[in-house]
Amino acid sequence: MNDHDDNAFHDDLQARLRALPAERLPPAHTWQRIAARLPPRTAVVPMPAPTRPARRWPLRIGLGLAAALAVLMVVPTAPPPTPRPTPLQRQADVMAAEYQQAMAALPADRIGADWQPALHELDSSAGTIRAALAENPRSGFLLTQLQRTYALRLELTQQAVNAAGLPS
Template sequence: MNDINDCTHMGDAQLQLALRGLRRDIEPARDVWPGIAARLSPQFPHVPVQSSGASAKVTPIWPWALAASLLLALGVFVQPGPQAARPLAVADTSSNPSNTAELPVQAQVMGLHYQAALRELNTTGLPASWQPGLQALDHSAAQIQAALRKNPDSPWLMGQLRQIYLRKIALSRRALLA
């Protein structure tokens, strides 16, 4: 009880000195790491078990990190020229194929990505029970494209077209897994 009362009347400097006097570093009597590593080895096979005198050889990863960052920088600054890009045909969901030329460039590019994703999914053998939903999404996409032809600067219409494309891709994936 007296110790607590004495501490409340001490100044900051005296308290710091008293706290330093309490700290003691205790060295273990033996090297405990080999025992810990041996117990961890069955759970974590990548933990090296070493004898107490052996030192671990650590492979530096900085050369690999440097090489990866140089490749990334090279990839960012070296862009393929226009000869490397292959034009893809835009498949229009509406009946008139000439209408795609009137769409904004962003909508045409989005349509190219959409068609490529559908080709990658290979949606030719989808079950008939999924067809009404897919056709409804095609109809909605055609309506949004018609609205984009009238108002090509509408970000809302572009967002709606993107959502329709994403929904059709998701529905096609679900139909393939069913």
């Protein structure tokens, strides 16, 4: 087939498509069969109109209700009680305090920039473990991981201080 044959076929197809009716309706007997299968309609009885007009609320009642709602919205609510920390959470808090004391004793502020990414990663890991421990306060595994992370952070900081020749 060449381009001329393709164009003739395409033009013929387009002409035949244009000649088709825009819309086809099914025969009337089809609609009758569909209507016969539908459940019967129930008659809708309109409700009678009220015989007297609706009463309006007096302005006093409306203002009183508005004031009551405003008071309810303004009254502060007490925050829910904070749950008591579990023994593992208390251990984690003690561990964090001891870690902070040990870090304060080291001149960590003058450690070289090449050590900072690893130290930052350990700090981030400790924060993630603390958040996981808050979600699962009875996880001994998380407490062990936190202890291990603090120990690694202290050890790496000590190595960085020694490498910088700083007094520890």
